[in-house]
Amino acid sequence: MHASDNLAEADRLTTVCNSCRYCEGLCAVFPAMEMRRAFDDGDLNYLANLCHGCGACYVDCQFSPPHEFDVNVPKVLAQVRGDSYRAYAWPGFLQPLFDRNGMAISIVAALSVAIFILGFVLWHDPDVLFTDGGNFYRLMPHNVMAGIFLAVTAFTVVALTMGFRNFWRDIGANGLKGEDTPSLWQAIKDASSLRYLDGGGVGCYNEDERPTDRRRIYHHLTFYGFMLCFAATTAGSVYHYLLAMPAPYDWYQLPKLLGTLGGIGLIAGPIGLLVAKFKREPDMLDTARLGMDTGFILMLLLTGLSGMALMLLRVTPAMGILLALHLGVVFALFLSMPYSKFVHGLYRFGALTRYAIERRAGH
Ligand code: SF4
Ligand code: SF4
Structure with a gap:
């Protein structure tokens, strides 16, 4: 017995696929499937999270719909994956957040925070909001800004760690040992290159049967854009606290350089991902969770757009409004992570x- 219909359907597919084995060279999911004869819920959640949704096994499968076997691995694994995000979330009483429309939650959260900051500034010193272009810290002292974001980051890190612990236990994995270091390194390489989003070497399938690398490129732009923005914020803190060099920075200084490159990635990548998402063959999608998917991508795009707008217009009277919006969006992004x-x-x-x-253990 499985905990849900989606897990039961995933179990049925593993039986078909383990008999067929046509797709074993496409990605890591099928070899991992072949290492097992029976699948409990943890095994199925493991396979679902191993799947990158490249679509190759749907396009290649002779049993995909309208065949009576109705084998649709990308869609069923996407459904199981979505269910697993909810099941692992910590604390448990916040799990229903996954049932709501992610986009609505994110936008409401961002606007709430932006309105809060604007309200605070208007109450504190209304003139500063529109006349003091260029000086962030008259609107909100650096320590207050850093304190708010440290608090939300601490909560986010704890919640993500607990969620990961739930996942790791559920899939039956043990603690890492010294001999697992090469495996960890392999996983870092596979994750950072999105190795299994390549449809077995030809590319990812999206709206038709012509594979391309577009989704992989957009994902890279988004991920590395985010990391560069994070690095820019860290560099800014080092400049401020350790080097006694507060903002603003010139274009060639590290915080500005990293932030500009990251911002470009965080605009181009999410736009590409959103376009690809809406063009994707609906049969491969978990349409019930489209709101969660697009909500997060939209939050990343808003982070990039508001950050770049702030950088370009920071010496104008629009700076106050843009700073409030950017902080609100980033705050909501971190809180909703x-x-x-x-x-x-x-x-x-x-x-x-x-x-x-x-693989290394030779199962
Ligand atoms: S997805 Fe289809 S072709 Fe691929 S292993 Fe499963 S049954 Fe075979
Ligand atoms: S969609 Fe791609 S990554 Fe997922 S199981 Fe199929 S071939 Fe593997």
Whole structure:
């Protein structure tokens, strides 16, 4: 017995696929399937999070719909994956957040925070809001800004860690040992290159049967754009606290350089992902969770757009409004991370690590 209809359907597909084995060269999911004869819920959640949704096994399968076997691996694994995000979320009483429309939650959260900051500034010193272009810290002192974001980051890190712990236990993985270091390194390489989003070497399938690398490129732009923005913020803190060099920075200084490159990635990548998402063959999608998927991508896009607008217009009277909006969006992005599509990165990395360990152990 499985905990849900989606898990039961995934179990049925593993029986068909393990008999067929036509797709074993496409990605890590099918070799991991072949290492098992029976599948409990944890095994199926592991396979679901190992799947990158490239669509190759749907296009290649002779049993995909309208065949009576109705084998649709990308869609069923996407449904199981979505269910697993909810099941692992911590604390448990916040799990229903996954049932709501992610886009609505994110936008409402961002606007709430932006309105809060605007209200605070208007109450504190209304003139500063529109006349003091260029000086962030008259609107909100650096320590207050850093304190608010440290608090939300601490909560997010704890929630994500607990969620990952739930996932890791459920898939039956053990603690890492010294001998697992090469497997961990392999998983880092596979995750950072999105190795299994290549449809077995030809590319990812999206709206038709012509594979391309577009989704992989957009994902790279988004991920590395996010990391560069994070690095820019860290560099800014180092400049401020350790080097006693407060903002603003010139274009060639590290915080500005990293932030500009990251911002470009965080605009181009999410736009590409959103376009690809809406053009994707609906049969391969978990349409019930489209709101969660697009909500998170939209939050990343808003982060990039508001950050770049702030950088370009910071010496104008629009700076105050833009700063409030940008802080609001980033605050909401961080707060919603444990209850959004963001978790797919963590669980997929965990699944890749387990797969690398299994391969090395020669299962
Ligand atoms: S997806 Fe279809 S072709 Fe691929 S292994 Fe399963 S049954 Fe065979
Ligand atoms: S959609 Fe791609 S990654 Fe997922 S199981 Fe099929 S071939 Fe593997």
